[in-house]
Every structure is written in structure tokens, then in C-alpha cells.
Amino acid sequence: MITVRPVQEHEWDAAARAYSAAHPHEPVSGTDLRRRQDEQRGWGYTAATLVALDGPEVVGMGAYFQNPGAYHPRRFVLDLGVVPERQHQGAGGALWAAIEADLRGRGAESIRVLAREDHRTAPGFLTRRGFTGGKRYFTSALDVGAFDPGPFAPLRPRLEARGVRIVSLTDLRAARTPDLPARLHALMSDVRTDVPRSEPATPLSFQVFDEAVLGDPGLLPDAYLVAAHGDDFIGQTVLFASEVSDALYTGLTGVTRAWRGQGVATVLKLAAIDVARAHGAPTIRTDNASDNAPMLAINDRLGFVRDPASVSYLRAF
Numbered sequence: 239m240i241t242v243r244p245v246q247e248h249e250w251d252a253a254a255r256a257y258s259a260a261h262p263h264e265p266v267s268g269t270d271l272r273r274r275q276d277e278q279r280g281w282g283y284t285a286a287t288l289v290a291l292d293g294p295e296v297v298g299m300g301a302y303f304q305n306p307g308a309y310h311p312r313r314f315v316l317d318l319g320v321v322p323e324r325q326h327q328g329a330g331g332a333l334w335a336a337i338e339a340d341l342r343g344r345g346a347e348s349i350r351v352l353a354r355e356d357h358r359t360a361p362g363f364l365t366r367r368g369f370t371g372g373k374r375y376f377t378s379a380l381d382v383g384a385f386d387p388g389p390f391a392p393l394r395p396r397l398e399a400r401g402v403r404i405v406s407l408t409d410l411r412a413a414r415t416p417d418l419p420a421r422l423h424a425l426m427s428d429v430r431t432d433v434p435r436s437e438p439a440t441p442l443s444f445q446v447f448d449e450a451v452l453g454d455p456g457l458l459p460d461a462y463l464v465a466a467h468g469d470d471f472i473g474q475t476v477l478f479a480s481e482v483s484d485a486l487y488t489g490l491t492g493v494t495r496a497w498r499g500q501g502v503a504t505v506l507k508l509a510a511i512d513v514a515r516a517h518g519a520p521t522i523r524t525d526n527a528s529d530n531a532p533m534l535a536i537n538d539r540l541g542f543v544r545d546p547a548s549v550s551y552l553r554a555f
Contacts, residue, residue, distance in 0.1 A: 240328050242336045245271075245287045245299070252296035253289050258482065260298075260319030263354065263377065263545060265482040271301065278303045281446055284344065288336055290320065290329040297324040300333035302341065302349060306446045307430065308437035312347035316553075325359050334367060341555065348554045350436060356546040369551035373436045374528040378542035379485070379521050382514045385541060390508055393501050402472070402502065404509045407462035423447045425464070425471040429492025434527040436550040451489070456480055461513040465493070465502050472497045475506040477514060477522065486514050488524035491533065504536050511540075 245253050250268030258265035271287060278285035283304040290298035298320035305315050316337065320329045341349060352375065353360035361371075394404075410418055423444050431439055451457065456478040465473035473493035477486040488510070493502045514522050524542065526533050 239292070240297070240332045241291050242288055242300075242332045243291070245289045249289055249296055253287065253299040254482075256289075256296055256321050257299045257317065257319035259321045260325075261354075261357075265480070267480075267482045269481065271299075274303065275301070277446075277450060280449075281306060281443075283309075284314070286337075286340065288333055290333050292324070292329070297321050298329040298333050300337050302337055305437065306450070307439060307442050308435055309440045310347070310437070312345060313437065314341060314346055314349040316349050316351035318351065330359075330363055346555050348552055350553075351551050352548045353551055354546055354548045361549070364551045364553075367553065369553045371549040371551050373434070373550045374547040375525055375550065376528060376534065376547055377523060377525040377545045378537050379523050379545070380511070380537075380540060380542045382511060382519055382522060385511055385515075387508060387511070390504065390540075394505050394508065397501055397505055400467075402465055402467050402505070404505060405464050405466055406513075407459040407464075410464065411459070419448060419452060420444070421471060422452070422464070422474075425474055425494075426451070426490060426492075428494055429474060430490055432495075433490070433492065434530045436552075451476070454478060456487075458486070458513065458517070461486070461510055461517075463506050463509050463513070465497075465506055467497070473502045473506055475503070475510050477510055479517075479519075484519065485521040485523050486517070486519045488522060491524075498532070503533070504540070507536060507540055 250272045254266045254268040254271050275285045275287050283306065285303035287299065287301040289296045300318040302314045302316050318330060318333055351364065351369070353364060355361060426447060427442060430442070433439070458477050458479055461477035463475050464471050475491040476489035478489060479486055491503055491506060511522065524537060526537065528547065
């Protein structure tokens with residue numbers, strides 16, 4: 239018999255294993271899940287993590303939380319997964335029923351979830367429960383060892399001749415750059431405003447930036463790269479490590495409006511590839527909305543290979 243209840247302290251790793259087994263392309267750790275819930279609650283948002291159990295065994299995990307970068311008090315994000323061998327036995331349905339009841343009790347307006355279109359169960363499961371598909375996203379991977387930088391060799395010197403230099407968070411800290419966290423927050427706040435997304439962007443508070451980006455234990459300071467022109471920060475990219483994968487994961491890559499279309503994002507990506515190679519990482523992974531044509535074009539030129547698309551599904555209440 240399947241039972242659903244909030245995750246207990248000793249079950250975070252089991253919950254993460256259940257979710258990762260259902261979604262092997264996006265593995266998480268128990269530490270990841272617990273940190274996300276703790277951060278959300280610390281920022282004043284609503285978040286909960288539930289587990290489905292068959293006896294003492296955790297066979298599924300469901301979580302709902304809010305997106306600080308696209309915040310609305312009545313809109314939520316969903317993660318849900320059941321170990322493959324236990325799918326079609328009621329665990330997923332029980333998790334969703336419990337989450338739906340919680341959300342209705344909170345007066346929720348809607349909830350969103352990403353599901354790969356080639357997932358064997360997720361699209362049908364969601365559609366049967368009233369979710370409708372919308373924007374598509376692509377996760378892409380670059381084979382770091384196979385990457386040939388030769389065709390891009392002239393680009394960085396050309397930008398350097400115009401006064402553009404690439405510096406890392408490590409460099410900026412070593413130089414004791416004044417007001418560095420605030421300046422990095424301002425840069426990210428600027429470049430993220432035009433990134434295509436399923437929900438309208440909202441300002442990202444300094445607290446969230448400081449704790450979720452600068453404070454992320456997976457952040458690689460030498461792979462937090464900033465494009466600078468004189469005293470101005472004009473672009474950024476960042477790589478994060480994961481305790482459950484040997485790949486590195488790309489955070490936000492973006493360039494200020496005045497400098498777009500001039501090769502800055504490509505040079506940032508090239509510098510990130512150099513750092514990944516120095517770390518011995520075999521793969522860099524990134525994701526983009528299907529209508530983010532400029533960034534998709536850059537990734538395609540660099541040799542990133544797209545996975546099957548993920549679809550953003552919405553359930554309105």
C-alpha cells in the first residue's frame with residue numbers, strides 16, 4: 239500500500255535516488271533537495287518535499303516550491319519522480335493528489351513542471367491530470383575533450399583589441415574588487431531580463447543571489463567568468479559542479495544589450511571550456527528555451543549536442 243507524507247530527515251538521500259532514477263538526465267542529491275527547501279523557506283517562500291512509500295521503502299518523491307526569478311505568490315514549480323520499476327502502481331498519482339490538495343489549500347493559481355518529451359511516462363501522466371504543454375527547452379552537452387578551439391582562435395584577440403578582457407571570480411576576489419558581490423548581482427540582474435522563460439521575470443533579490451549563486455557549494459570560482467570593458471562588467475557565464483555527476487553545469491550566460499552580437503558570449507563560453515578542461519571535466523551541460531535563438535546558435539557552433547526537448551507543462555487551478 240502506497241502512503242505519502244513529508245520527507246523525514248533520514249530520507250533525503252532516498253528521495254533524491256528515487257527522483258534521479260526517474261530522471262537520469264537530471265540527477266540530484268539529497269543535499270541538493272534539502273538545501274533547496276531550506277533556502278526557499280529562509281527566503282520566505284513556500285516549499286515542501288513529499289515521499290511516496292511502500293512500507294519503509296521510498297519509491298517516489300514530489301516537491302513544490304517557488305521560482306525566485308519569476309516569483310508570483312500563487313504560482314509554483316513541481317518536481318515529481320517515481321523509480322522506474324515502481325511506476326504505474328499508484329505512487330505518482332498519490333504524490334500528485336497530496337500536492338494538489340496542499341496547493342488548493344494554499345489558494346494556488348497554477349503549477350509548472352518540465353518533462354522531457356521522450357520520457358516514457360511523464361507526458362501522459364501530466365496530460366491525464368490536466369497539465370497542458372507550452373514552451374520547449376533544450377538541454378545540450380559538449381564533449382570537452384573533443385572540442386576544437388582552432389576555428390574560434392581569432393575571436394578573443396579581436397575583442398581584447400577593443401578593450402574587452404575575461405576575468406574570473408577568483409581573479410576579482412584576489413584583486414579586492416570593491417563592492418564585488420553587489421556588482422555581480424547588478425550584472426546578473428541586467429543580463430537576465432531578456433532571457434526567454436515560461437513566466438515573466440521578476441527581480442532577483444541580493445539575498446537570493448548571494449546565497450543561491452555565490453553561496454552554492456558547487457560554484458567553481460575560476461569558472462565564474464566576467465567580461466569587462468574598462469570598469470564596466472558587460473557579460474558573464476558560470477559553471478557549477480555536482481556531487482552526483484562528473485559533468486559541469488552552466489548557469490546564466492548573458493551579455494548587456496549594448497554588447498550583444500559582438501562575440502562576447504562566445505568568448506565567455508570558450509573561456510569556460512578552458513576551465514572545464516583544466517578541471518578534467520568530460521562534459522559541459524547547458525539548457526536554453528527553444529526561442530532563445532542567439533544562445534542556441536552559439537551553442538550549436540561550439541558543438542553542443544541537444545537532448546530531446548523538455549516541455550513546460552502548466553496546471554491551472
